[in-house]
Amino acid sequence: MNYEPGGADRGDTYLLEDGSEPRSSRRRWIIAALVIAGAIAIALWFFRGGHNPAPEQAAAQSGSQIPTVSVAVPGRGTVRDVISATGSLAARREMPVGVAGEGGRVTRVLVEPGDWVKKGQVLAAVDNSVQQQTAESLAAQVRAAQADADLAKSQLDRAEQLVDRGFISKADIEQKRSAAESAQARVRVAQAQLQETRARNARLDIQAPEAGLVLTRGVEPGQIISSGSGVLFRIAKGGEMEMLAQMGEGDLDKVSVGVPAQVTPVGSDESFKGEVWQVSPVIDPQTRQGIARIALSYNAALRPGGFASARIMAGANSLPLLPESAVMSDNTGNFVYVLNDKNEAVRRNVKVGDVSDEGVSIANGLNGSERVVLSAGAFLNPGQKVDPVLKTLGK
Structure with a gap:
């Protein structure tokens, strides 16, 4: 192993033959690095507050989570007390029309359901050929009676001119006056009989009692009708409709005549304005319900017999x-x-x-x-x- 002279005395590092440091020197460097890293971590912990945060800081952290x-x-405000109800639609004033006269064979039917008619308009015509002949005969009798009355009146007038001259007695005058009055009475009787017959003939035809909308028709041409034929037509007077709203007795007690309502027929998105015109004075003992009748103006969507729902504005509260x-x-x-x-x-x-x-x-x-x-x-x-x-x- 080679080393530089005097290196140990000067504190120089020993080098191995390959130029690397010995293991003991590397270990010292690793330990020093770990110590330095630990010191830095401890310093950061103290710097960031390794203790409880200040009250203000805790409040700020908590406040960030408040929704x-x-x-x-x-x-x-004023809130209306609305009552919901259901019920059926009907004509407000439905008029059944039947045979008012003697009846007979129907010759023509002049209206259909859905038609509007006037008061007195003929709905169906009845054969009146026989009755017409009777009326003509009575008219002839009236003319004959009138001629006799005119003749009797003329004779009376001439007799009154001669009585002062003594040609005719007073008894004859009274007789002629009585004959003239009798003839005039026969005229009035004949006229009354003719008027009665004409009135009967006029009643043969089926007529509308009031103006309105024809709802149903139950007669056909050729049919024989009489007073026992029942209802031939049904007419809604003036075309006015109504809803028969059924509701419990508690809700019925809140409703009064004149309150507004909204009616919606089943299958329709359109609502119609109306108002309660009658509140039932009785409660059905079986269902414990009563009826509030809501008046409605005519509309083609309001069909009698149909089902509808209603919202009745029964009152108002401050809520x-x-x-x-x-x-x-x-x-x-x-x-x-x-x-x-x-x-x-x-x-x-x-x-x-x-x-x-x-x-x-x-x-x-x-x-x-x-x-x-x-x-x-x-x-x-x-x-x-x-x-x-x-x-x-x-x-």
């Missing part, structure tokens, strides 16, 4: 109104989250009123002055602190 939620103060996202429910019922003075979420059980496009009315549980969480309530826990952002409802 931000939207809240609103709902106040109290808080919230969006649906603010109200949640679980096994115990409906609830919302309100914030206390420390901005902590507090569960508040509520009773939900009517649900409409405007939102959910709160019938009980809120007075309207609370800060209510509008959304994200499902992710909150009671007592959790939040960062509130106040919103204005309706905007």
Whole structure:
């Protein structure tokens, strides 16, 4: 092994023949490096605070985890008490039309269901050939009676001119006067008989008792009809319709005449305005339900016998109104989250009123002055602190 002279005395490093350092020298370098690395790690630990952070720093770290939620103060507004009901559609005033006269063979039917008719319009014509001949015969009798009356009146007038001259006695005058009056009476009788026959003939045809909409037709040409033929036509007077809304006695007690309603026929997206015109004075003892009759104007979509639903505006209350996202429910019922003075979420059980496009009315549980969480309530826990952002409802 070679080495430089005097190297040991000067502290020089010994070198092996291949020029590398001995193992003992490398070990010392590794130990020194480890010591230095440990010192640096200890220094960093103390520098970063290897002890509890300051209260301000802990609060800042905690504050970064507080969720931000939207809240609103709902106040109290006018909320209508809406009652939902179902029922059938019908003509408000349905008029059954049958045979008013003697009847006979139907010659023509002049209307179809869906036609509008006027008062007195002929719906179906009945053969009146025999009755027409009778009327003509009576008219001839009237003319004959009138001729006799005219002759009797002329004779009376001539006799009255001769009585002063003594050619005719007063007895003859009284006789002629009586004959003239009798002839005039026979005229009136004949006229009355003719008018009666003409009236009967006019009643042979089936006529509309009032203006309205023809709903059904139950007669055909050639059919023999009489007073026992039953209903031949059904007419909705004026085309007016109604809905017979069935509801429980509790809801029926809230409804009064004149309140507005919205009626939607089954299978239609269109709603029709109406108003309650009659409230049933009795309750069905079997179903415990009553009927509110809702008047409706004519529309082709309102077909009698059809089924419909109704929303009746029974009244109005001053209640808080919230969006649906603010109200949640679980096994115990409906609830919302309100914030206390420390901005902590507090569960508040509520009773939900009517649900409409405007939102959910709160019938009980809120007075309207609370800060209510509008959304994200499902992710909150009671007592959790939040960062509130106040919103204005309706905007």
